Amino acid sequence: MVQFTQRKCPTCGGRLEFLSGNAYECRCCHNVYEMNERNANLYHDLLDVSAARASLNFKFAEEKCKNLLTAFKDDNLADVYWNLLLCEQRVTFETDQNGEQFPSFYDIVSTDIRTSKYYAQMVKYLDEYDSQNKSKYEELVDKMYSAKRKYAKIKETTKPYDIFICFKKSKLDSEGGGDTSDYKIAYNLYKEFFKHYKVFFSEESLNNVVVREYEPNIYHALYTSKIMFVLCSKSEYMDSQWMKNEWSRFHAMSEIAAQPKSIIPVFIDGFTPENLPYELRSCQGYPNDMYLVQRLHSVVSKILNPVDSDAELAKMKSQVDALKQLLTNQSTTEKQNLTPKQPPQTKSVDTQQIEPVIQRNQPVGPQNYIVPYGTKEIRNEQFKNRTDLKVAIIPDTVSSIGASAFDGCTGLTDVTIPNSVRVIGSFAFSFCSKLTSINIPDGVAYIHRGAFCGCTGLTNIAISNSVTLIGKGAFAGCSELIKIAVADNNSKHHHNNNCIIETATRTLIAGCKTSIIPTNGSVTSIGESSFGGCTGLTNIVIPDNVTSICKDAFSGCIGLTSITIPNTIKTIGERAFEYCSTLTNITFTGTKKRWGKIKKYSNWNKSTGKYVIHCTDGDLKK
Numbered sequence: 001m002v003q004f005t006q007r008k009c010p011t012c013g014g015r016l017e018f019l020s021g022n023a024y025e026c027r028c029c030h031n032v033y034e035m036n037e038r039n040a041n042l043y044h045d046l047l048d049v050s051a052a053r054a055s056l057n058f059k060f061a062e063e064k065c066k067n068l069l070t071a072f073k074d075d076n077l078a079d080v081y082w083n084l085l086l087c088e089q090r091v092t093f094e095t096d097q098n099g100e101q102f103p104s105f106y107d108i109v110s111t112d113i114r115t116s117k118y119y120a121q122m123v124k125y126l127d128e129y130d131s132q133n134k135s136k137y138e139e140l141v142d143k144m145y146s147a148k149r150k151y152a153k154i155k156e157t158t159k160p161y162d163i164f165i166c167f168k169k170s171k172l173d174s175e176g177g178g179d180t181s182d183y184k185i186a187y188n189l190y191k192e193f194f195k196h197y198k199v200f201f202s203e204e205s206l207n208n209v210v211v212r213e214y215e216p217n218i219y220h221a222l223y224t225s226k227i228m229f230v231l232c233s234k235s236e237y238m239d240s241q242w243m244k245n246e247w248s249r250f251h252a253m254s255e256i257a258a259q260p261k262s263i264i265p266v267f268i269d270g271f272t273p274e275n276l277p278y279e280l281r282s283c284q285g286y287p288n289d290m291y292l293v294q295r296l297h298s299v300v301s302k303i304l305n306p307v308d309s310d311a312e313l314a315k316m317k318s319q320v321d322a323l324k325q326l327l328t329n330q331s332t333t334e335k336q337n338l339t340p341k342q343p344p345q346t347k348s349v350d351t352q353q354i355e356p357v358i359q360r361n362q363p364v365g366p367q368n369y370i371v372p373y374g375t376k377e378i379r380n381e382q383f384k385n386r387t388d389l390k391v392a393i394i395p396d397t398v399s400s401i402g403a404s405a406f407d408g409c410t411g412l413t414d415v416t417i418p419n420s421v422r423v424i425g426s427f428a429f430s431f432c433s434k435l436t437s438i439n440i441p442d443g444v445a446y447i448h449r450g451a452f453c454g455c456t457g458l459t460n461i462a463i464s465n466s467v468t469l470i471g472k473g474a475f476a477g478c479s480e481l482i483k484i485a486v487a488d489n490n491s492k493h494h495h496n497n498n499c500i501i502e503t504a505t506r507t508l509i510a511g512c513k514t515s516i517i518p519t520n521g522s523v524t525s526i527g528e529s530s531f532g533g534c535t536g537l538t539n540i541v542i543p544d545n546v547t548s549i550c551k552d553a554f555s556g557c558i559g560l561t562s563i564t565i566p567n568t569i570k571t572i573g574e575r576a577f578e579y580c581s582t583l584t585n586i587t588f589t590g591t592k593k594r595w596g597k598i599k600k601y602s603n604w605n606k607s608t609g610k611y612v613i614h615c616t617d618g619d620l621k622k
Contacts, residue, residue, distance in 0.1 A: 009033075009050075031133050042072045042080075049083050053092055056106060056252045062087040076129035081122035082137060088118055091144060094245060103144045104245060105151070105219050106252045113145050150216035158217075160224035162197035162304055165190055166246045167230075168237035169203070182231040182268060185288060189229060189266075192293055196385070197304065200225060222250050226261055227303055229296070232285070233268035235275055244277075251279050262303055266292065270607045272581070287579050287607075289555060291430075291477060291533060294454055298408045298431040301385040371395055378405045380425065387411050396420040401428045403448070410434065419443040424451050426471065433457050442466045453477045454533070463500070465490040470500065470509055477533030477556065481512035496522060512536075519543040526553045528573070535559050544568050544589075549576050551601065558582060567594050574601040583609045591617045 009016055009026035016024040016033070024033045033043065045068055052061035065084045069077060086092070090107040113119060119141070126134040167186040171178050183203075190201035199205075200221035209217050222228075228250045230238075237243055247263065254261035265276060265285030273285060286295050367390035371378065375395065380402035383389060389409045394401075396418040403425035406412060412432045417424075417439070423446045429435065431454035438452060442464045449471035452458065458478045463470075465487035475481060486495040494501055497516040499508050501523055508517060509527040513536030517523055526549045531537060533556040541564040542549070551573030554560060560580045567590025577583060588595050592615045605611075605622065613620040 031136050042068065042075055045071075046079055046083065053083065053086060056092075056248060058087045058090055058106075076125055078122050078125035078130055078137070081118045081125065085113070085116055085118040085122060088116060089113060089144060093140065094241065101140060101143070102215055103140075103147050104215065104249065105147065106249050108148060108151055108219070108223070113141055113148070147216050147219075150213055151219055154216050154220045158220055159198055161200045161221045162226060163193055163199045163300065164221050164225040164228045164246070164250065165199065165201045165231070166228055166243060166250070168234075168240055168243050172236060172240075180233070180237070182233050182237065185266070185268065186229075186231055189293075189296070193296075193300070197300070218246070219249075222246065223253060225250070226259060227300060228261070228263045230263055230265045230280070231268060232265050232271045232276065234271070238277055247277075247280070260303070264296065264299065266296075267607075272607065287556065289575075289578070290473065290529070290552065291450075291454060291556075294407060294427060294430045294450070297385060298410055298433070298454070301387055301408050302410060305385070305387055367391060368393065371398065373397060376400075378402055380404060381407065384408055390414070392416075394418055394421070399423070401425055403427060404430070406432055408432075417441055417444070422446065424448060426450055427453065430454050436460070438462070440464050440467060445469065447471060447474050449473060450476065456480060459483065461485070463487065463490070463493070463495075468492045470502075472509075472527070473529030473532050473552070475510045475512075476529045476531075477535075478512065479533065479535040481534075481536075482514045484510065484512060484515075494522075496520075499523070502527070513538075515540070517541065517543055517546070519545075521545045524548070526550060528552055529555065532556055539563065542566055542569070547571070549573060551575055552578070554580060556580075561585065562587070564589070566590075569598055571599045572601065572604045574603055575606060576601075576604045577608050578603060578606040580608045583611045586611050586613045588613055588615050591615055592620055595620065 009031060016026055019025050019032070022034055025031070045064070049061045049064050052064065062084060065080050065087065068080045072080070088111060089105070089109055091103045091105050093101045094104045095101060122137065123134070126137060165186050167182045168180050169183045171180050186201065187203070190199055190204065193199050205221065206214055206217060228247065230247050232238060238247070250261065251263060254263070263280060263283045265273070265280060265283055266288055267285055268288045273281060276283070286292055369389055369391070370393045373395045374397050376397060377400045378394070378398060381404045382402065383392070383406050384404050385408040387408070387410050389412050392406065392412060392415040394416060397420060398418065399420055400423040401421060404427045405425060406415070407427050407430045409432050411434060413434045413436070415429070415435070419441045421441070421444055424444060426448040427450045428448070429452050430450055433454070433456045435455050436457050437460040438458060440447065440461070440463045443466055444464065445466055446469045447467060451471065451474045453473050453475065454477040456477065456479050459480050460483045461475065461481065463486045467490060470493065482498070484495055484498050484500055486493050486500060492503060494503055496518045498512055498514045499517060500510040501507065501518070502509050506522055506524040507527045508523045508525070508530050511531045511534065513534055517540065523543070524545055524547050526542065526546060528550040529552040531554045532552050535556070535558050537557050538559050539562045540560070544566045545568060546566060547568055548571045549569065553573065553576045555575050555578040557580050559582060561582050562585040563583070564587040567588065595613060595615055608622065611622050
């Protein structure tokens with residue numbers, strides 16, 4: 001008796017169910033196949049074609065089908081022409097939760113389904129050999145045709161998307177059901193990014209869409225989005241039907257898209273790049289940590305708002321010419337206030353003379369921006385993600401710089417903070433990757449959390465004597481930082497060996513890749529996020545007298561290979577060494593028993609390397 005070695009339908013890829021004798025029925029499209037010696041080889045070859053289409057190798061599937069036309073020219077070739085039609089239309093069929101088949105498009109080609117030469121040949125063979133199954137094929141064709149029409153309508157009425165969020169909503173049956181943690185993270189990302197971009201998040205974007213129109217709406221979102229966030233916590237989730245359908249289609253579209261499309265994995269709960277599907281391993285991903293949103297904003301801005309250098313130069317020339325004309329029209333007395341050595345973009349120009357330009361909120365040029373004189377504060381997110389901003393000139397009327405005011409200004413190379421500023425808000429200059437040095441002037445009292453985090457080009461920081469508060473992770477992720485200095489007469493902080501230390505509490509609150517932790521007893525605690533994201537740090541020795549390593553202290557130090565921990569340590573905080581993926585050696589100056597007594601909070605060593613702890617009486621392995 002001839003049998004299918006793989007129980008998959010050559011028509012739709014659905015599961016075949018044995019009927020009797022040599023007959024099989026597809027549970028999805030309900031086609032019935034009578035196996036015999038003559039057609040067995042053809043069907044088995046068609047299974048290879050179906051597998052190729054399922055893996056999105058349409059070109060291989062098409063070539064295989066054309067070879068079958070020659071090899072089996074005297075047989076029923078309806079299924080061969082059907083597969084050629086699917087390859088031409090770049091479509092696979094998926095099975096929904098009710099067992100119904102629906103077409104999943106990877107491109108919308110111009111060729112009409114019913115005028116295709118492959119459709120005509122398929123119908124010819126069905127009429128001759130398999131008329132009883134013709135209606136099943138026509139039903140699938142109708143679904144394809146309907147989906148293409150709906151897509152055309154949606155394309156006309158729905159704006160293009162910027163970002164597609166791909167995630168697994170429901171836990172696996174083996175996990176007991178319920179929502180995944182990925183879903184919660186995805187929802188938070190949606191709430192953050194939909195303020196600035198058009199974001200596809202299925203729970204919201206399909207909220208008022210009937211089920212039968214899910215596919216064309218999803219296709220439109222996949223096709224128009226330039227960026228996909230893929231939330232990665234488990235390989236099983238990545239391989240699940242719906243999630244894989246989304247990221248694989250987006251990846252396939254990126255191969256043929258006229259405009260670049262980028263997939264950005266978000267690593268959750270210790271998921272590493274090595275766990276990604278093969279197709280996505282070249283994608284740049286980011287861990288789900290305290291800096292995730294800022295990092296994503298920065299990369300999204302670069303992708304969606306690229307700077308056209310030629311256009312920018314032309315625009316700058318035009319604006320400079322306009323400014324020159326404006327100055328020419330000033331009275332003779334006003335002209336005398338300007339000297340040839342003081343170009344109008346500089347701080348020394350009388351701001352009243354360029355007030356007409358400033359009042360329209362236009363930058364003096366695409367590279368320079370003079371904040372209007374008289375401004376008392378720079379608002380939260382006022383210049384956020386302004387990638388065209390190169391130089392920011394802040395007048396001495398400004399007293400505060402708001403949260404995320406210059407966050408993601410990846411082109412900003414120079415900013416002058418006047419003595420009038422008292423407060424620098426949370427993440428005010430985060431991810432300004434081209435800033436190379438920062439001078440915190442007298443007058444600034446508060447530098448809030450993450451104020452300069454992710455400034456990867458920053459090499460020098462000088463902090464004045466007026467600063468009384470430096471927030472957690474203020475300089476985290478400044479991977480190139482090599483010099484940190486605090487004014488000698490600062491009453492709250494001091495520096496030693498390129499470490500910033502809160503004097504009263506003896507807490508090290510900021511370090512860099514050249515830091516050496518003082519051994520004079522001035523440090524008893526490694527503060528929260530003090531070395532977070534310091535990727536240039538390769539090894540560190542924590543001296544005696546230190547009793548605690550706070551949470552996130554070394555989180556994201558991906559270059560860290562070795563660390564020495566004294567037996568005076570009593571606690572190691574949450575995520576203290578999270579994502580230190582190259583950490584291989586921990587030298588502990590105490591016994592294995594003493595190591596066991598240290599209070600270690602959850603995930604203190606999450607996603608670290610396969611380290612060995614060298615104790616005084618032997619080794620312990622992760």
